[in-house]
Amino acid sequence: MNAVADIAIDVHGLTKRFNGLVAVHDLSMQVRRGLIYGFLGPNGSGKTTTIRMLCGLLTPDEGEGTCLGYDIRTETDKIKSQVGYMTQRFSLYDDLSVVENLEFVARLYGMPDPRGAAQAMIERLGLQQRGTQLAGTLSGGWKQRLALGACTLPNPQLLLLDEPTAGVDPRARREFWNEIHALAGEGLTVLVSTHYMDEAERCHEIAYIATGELLTHGTVHDVIADSRLVTYNVTGDGLAKLAGELAARKGVDMVAPFGASLHVSGRDAAALEAAIAPYRKSKSLRWEHSEPSLEDVFIELMGRDRSGKPDRTKTKTQ
């Protein structure tokens, strides 16, 4: 019982196909309670499908597991009563006011004092001025706060947030993350999918998914270290031309421009050194050995996935 109590999400071999197309393939993951778990990956990689399987909105074709200790196939009703799911697209009622939306949710979950609960949430969200405003007329940032408020209102144990900050300005994003950390501090488990690297770095643990497969997971530090990526930061003249030349060379696995500099990375340190040796002599270029960023790691993972090379991390996640 203790082992179960400590783990919020524990799924194995989840597979989901739509009309023969594989959306999620053999995905296994474990999320400990009280963590903010970042779920990263490009568009169409299977993040939304995975989240929907976790909260009972989709039935997996293969695989099984538990969410908050409840079977994701047979106990979806229990999962629904304890999980808050924030959809990617705003899914509250546009033609209901902020208060009415919150009270509706409170009543569906059978909360004893729906009015009081809605009012308390409005104060927590700082929406006092907009309580009677129709949800459809709120700005993007306010809609997103309201949606978060609605899914935390019934005091769930687990939050599933599907790209909650897409299309929201940086300040609103920052406030949103402060709120998520506050919730995690209260003991909530949060699974949040995102595209943003800075958001990934605010998570306790992350997982990276591409074309339906979980490629790597762990803390940000672990993921970077596991990648064994060696990265050089190059500044100087003619970087665009250099990028083209380097990308073609053996031993260079990734070349990515970052502002006025170029990140050149390789998985095999010796091969990379050999590849860049001719260019290191150039007077117009300055080479610095640097720590790969999370973005370097992900871009490299994505590239590797597309090129179809076997990946080392896959066996590890199983």
Place this chain on the structure above:
Amino acid sequence: MSTLTDLYTHGFWRRVGAMIRKEFIQLRRDRITFATMITIPLIQLVLFGYAINTTPRDLPTAVLLQESSDVGRSILKSLENTRYFKVTHQVRDSETFDRLLASGSVLFGIEIPTGFERALRRGDRPALLVAADATDPVAAGSALGALGQLVQTALQNDHAIPATTASAFEIRQHARYNPAGRTQLNIVPGLLGTILTLTMLIFTALSVTRETERGTMESLLSMPITPLEIMLGKIAPYVLVGFMQAALILVAGVVLFDVPIVGNLFLLATLTTLFVATNLSFGYTFSTLAQNQLQAIQMSMMFFLPNLLLSGFMFPFAGMPVWAQWVGESLPLTHYLRIVRAIMLKGSTLMDLHYDALVLAGLMLVAMSIAVTRFRRTLD
């Protein structure tokens, strides 16, 4: 101004063409809509083409024979030989006769009074009493018109009366429940049912598809609410709306058209509520089957048309072939029409109407069961 002129002169048709092309592509993507556009007109044409017959046939008729005579038997036989009447009941007393008409079991009652034969032979021009249920005027009208000639010919053929006699008897018609033959008396109750069918269907037909299209369904499904709860919650408010709509039509019918409400108002209100709920359930069922709002509307229309045409509102129910009558029996409006005409014009009681009320309730339960079991609880 000149730019606007330019816009209209340069590439006008090209842009119209682009729009047309886009619309066609979208139309083709919606397979169900595309299929209904071809099959529905065909089905409806064949269905109604064969089903609708403005000349009624086999109208259920009761005969009250107060004497046993050759003439009586001859009339009975001639009635049965025609396609207009079908003698379903032979009764001996006028109470049974009246009850059959009141309950709607028969549309016609023909009474052959005591001493009819003797009076006929004496040339006294006795009266043949014909009571017609005029709550369904279309059915009653043409049959009544045919009756006189029919009986006359039959009697002459059987040599009951001399062939030369122009008119040996008189037919005394009694259009029961609507003696003045006013159209409004039949139309207003019928319209009540027709209007309620249409509005109720549309109210709920959009309810589920709207949530799906707006994206609110995804979050609704992730919350702890069951399909039955969603259905009851979505239907209940419109029961009230439908009830108020019915009250409005009734008050307008009484005030503007002087339509009487002979029967029990409470019974009428109860059965109207049942009818409203039945139609709402059908609308809701379409909503759970349709993939978008357009499909839901099309399904509702597909359901509404037979209700309008095969229920006995526009064309006599008795005129339809048996298979079409079975189709009619499975439609809520058919039963409600009988109920509302009977209560308002005849003062019928629940005892007379229990069959139609039970069928309405049954239809509602069938629709609700389909809706609850077909409701997609996941996004699979």
